[in-house]
Structure formats: C-alpha cells, structure tokens
Amino acid sequence: EAGVAQSPRYKIIEKRQSVAFWCNPISGHATLYWYQQILGQGPKLLIQFQNNGVVDDSQLPKDRFSAERLKGVDSTLKIQPAKLEDSAVYLCASSRKREGKSYNEQFFGPGTRLTVL
Amino acid sequence: AQSVTQLGSHVSVSEGALVLLRCNYSSSVPPYLFWYVQYPNQGLQLLLKYTSAATLVKGINGFEAEFKKSETSFHLTKPSAHMSDAAEYFCAVSDPNAGGTSYGKLTFGQGTILTVHP
Numbered sequence: 687e688a689g690v691a692q693s694p695r696y697k698i699i700e701k702r703q704s705v706a707f708w709c710n711p712i713s714g715h716a717t718l719y720w721y722q723q724i725l726g727q728g729p730k731l732l733i734q735f736q737n738n739g740v741v742d743d744s745q746l747p748k749d750r751f752s753a754e755r756l757k758g759v760d761s762t763l764k765i766q767p768a769k770l771e772d773s774a775v776y777l778c779a780s781s782r783k784r785e786g787k788s789y790n791e792q793f794f795g796p797g798t799r800l801t802v803l
Numbered sequence: 804a805q806s807v808t809q810l811g812s813h814v815s816v817s818e819g820a821l822v823l824l825r826c827n828y829s830s831s832v833p834p835y836l837f838w839y840v841q842y843p844n845q846g847l848q849l850l851l852k853y854t855s856a857a858t859l860v861k862g863i864n865g866f867e868a869e870f871k872k873s874e875t876s877f878h879l880t881k882p883s884a885h886m887s888d889a890a891e892y893f894c895a896v897s898d899p900n901a902g903g904t905s906y907g908k909l910t911f912g913q914g915t916i917l918t919v920h921p
Contacts, residue, residue: 690846717907726812728893728911729847742908777846781907790907794839794846
C-alpha cells in the first residue's frame with residue numbers, strides 16, 4: 687500500500703511571495719489533515735477534510751492560508767502572501783472514515799519544509 | 804481542552820541503556836494516548852497507542868508504554884537502546900468521546916529528541 691505523498695519536499699521563498707503544497711493521501715482514506723510543525727514544536731492541526739468537505743479549520747489563518755480537496759482525493763495548501771513566521775514543515779496525514787467509536791490511525795507523509803526569507 | 808507535556812526536550816543515552824521518555828497529559832476524560840517517532844526529514848510514524856484496553860501497551864521496535872491514570876502519565880520505555888532509535892519522539896492525546904469535527908483530533912507535545920551514543 688503506497689503511503690501519503692507530498693510535494694515539493696523543500697521550498698525556499700521570499701516573504702510576501704505565494705507558495706502551494708500538494709498532498710495525495712492513501713487510497714480510500716476519506717479524512718485528510720494538514721499540520722504545521724514549527725522547529726522545536728509538535729505538529730499543530732491547520733485543517734481537516736472529510737471527503738471534499740472541511741470539518742475543522744479553526745486553526746487555519748484564513749487571511750493568508752487556504753486549502754482545498756477537489757473530488758475528495760488530492761489536496762493543496764496555499765499561503766499567500768507568506769510571512770517569515772510561516773517557516774515550518776507542513777505535514778499531510780490521512781485516515782479511514784470513522785465507523786462507530788473505533789479509532790482510525792493517521793498516516794503521515796514526509797512533509798514539505800518551507801523556508802521564508 | 805486536552806494537552807500533553809513532554810519532560811525534557813533532549814534525552815541522551817548510551818547504546819544498550821534503558822530509554823525513558825516522559826509524557827504527562829491533561830484531560831477531563833480518560834483519553835486516547837499515542838507515541839509517534841519522527842526520523843530526520845521524514846513524517847511521523849505511530850509507535851504505539853492506548854485506546855482504553857490494556858494499560859501496558861507494546862509497540863514497534865521494542866518500545867512500550869504504560870498508562871497510569873493516577874499519575875496522568877504515559878511514559879515511553881525501551882529496555883536497551885539501539886543506535887537506530889535516535890530520532891524525535893512525540894506524545895499525543897485525543898478525546899475518544901469527541902463528536903463531530905473534534906473526533907480524531909490529535910494534540911501533540913513539543914517533542915523529545917533522543918540521542919544514542921555508542
């Protein structure tokens with residue numbers, strides 16, 4: 687079974703520029719997450735999708751960040767314009783759709799390391 | 804709100820020595836608890852999880868953790884460290900009773916970097 691794919695793996699941009707990250711979840715996984723991991727901190731959830739609908743974007747800075755998940759499969763996360771404090775690793779994760787009260791493991795991609803100069 | 808605290812941002816052990824990484828949680832209900840490992844330039848991999856069954860949980864690569872409600876702890880241990888265990892480890896918590904948009908949401912600690920010396 688292929689894992690979660692992300693691209694690019696690394697990105698360096700100037701502040702005020704725009705950037706986009708792409709994620710392809712594990713086949714059949716209905717739930718997709720984007721996390722921000724700042725150096726020295728644990729991952730923080732930015733947005734969660736169930737199929738192609740947003741179920742939690744309470745931590746997403748909506749003035750500059752946007753995300754979409756077309757057709758309930760691939761997802762893109764965009765930052766426009768970028769700030770210095772956006773330098774971080776952006777992790778994508780996916781899990782199966784919830785059934786009853788069982789816990790569904792989140793599988794993580796390798797991440798995209800963003801450096802904003 | 805739930806939270807986790809990992810005591811010690813860096814832990815250093817000798818190869819063959821005991822590994823002990825500490826995690827304390829704060830939750831109003833018995834939580835689900837997890838340990839993840841992150842190798843350099845890689846994503847997070849689940850080591851083990853506690854989901855209200857046995858309190859002593861065994862995971863991959865010889866790691867185990869014990870859920871202690873009285874101490875609100877979920878410390879990660881391994882009897883004998885190997886060089887390949889060098890990585891960053893994250894403890895995470897989830898509310899099993901959360902409904903709607905909060906279900907499955909993970910809250911992570913700040914991480915502990917494990918260094919293994921020959």
